[in-house]
C-alpha cells in the first residue's frame with residue numbers, strides 16, 4: 001500500500017497519530033519510511049516515525065493545528081521504501097541459503113539502508129572468497145523467482161517451528177506474542193518478521209559485495225549493494 005486515508009486520533013505539534021497507517025516505523029534493521037501527509041489543508045512531509053506502545057507517531061516537517069477525527073491522506077515515498085524492501089528480502093534470502101545450502105552461518109545483526117545493507121554473520125570459516133560464493137548462489141536462486149508469502153500464525157504453531165527465530169532474543173520475543181507474523185521465501189527460508197518485503201525474489205536484482213570485515217571468529221561484517 002502506497003497511499004491511504006486515515007483519521008486523526010491525536011495531534012500535537014509536529015506529531016500525529018492516525019487510526020491506521022501504511023508508514024513503516026523503524027524495526028528489525030529496516031529504517032522508518034518517509035513520505036507526505038495531507039492534513040488540515042496542508043501537505044506536510046513525514047520525516048520520521050516512532051513507536052509509542054501500540055501507537056505509531058508520524059513526525060511531520062512542521063507543526064499542524066488539527067483536531068481529532070479529521071481525515072488525513074498519507075503517501076509513502078515508494079522509491080525509498082521499495083529499495084528497503086529489496087534489501088530486506090535479500091538479507092532473508094542470504095540467511096536462508098546459509099541455513100539450507102551451507103548448513104552453517106547465521107545473520108546475527110544487520111542494518112538496512114535504501115542504498116546498501118550490512119550484516120554480521122556468525123560463520124567462522126567465512127572469508128571473502130566464501131562470501132562471494134554464497135552471494136553467487138544467492139543471486140542464482142533469487143533469479144529463479146521464489147514467491148515471498150506473509151501470514152500470521154498463533155504462538156502455539158510458531159513454537160512448533162524451531163527455525164522461525166534463530167537468535168535467542170528472537171525466541172524470547174516469540175514467547176511473548178499472541179500472533180506471529182511469518183515471512184516465507186518459498187522453498188528457502190521461513191522467519192518470524194515484522195518488516196516489509198518484495199513479493200518475489202526476482203525483484204531483488206543482483207546482490208554485490210561492497211565490503212568485508214573480519215571482526216572476530218564468529219563475527220564477519222559484510223556490506224552488500226543491489227543492482
Ligand SMILES: [Zn+2]
Nearest residue numbers: 028088193195
Ligand atoms: Zn527481517
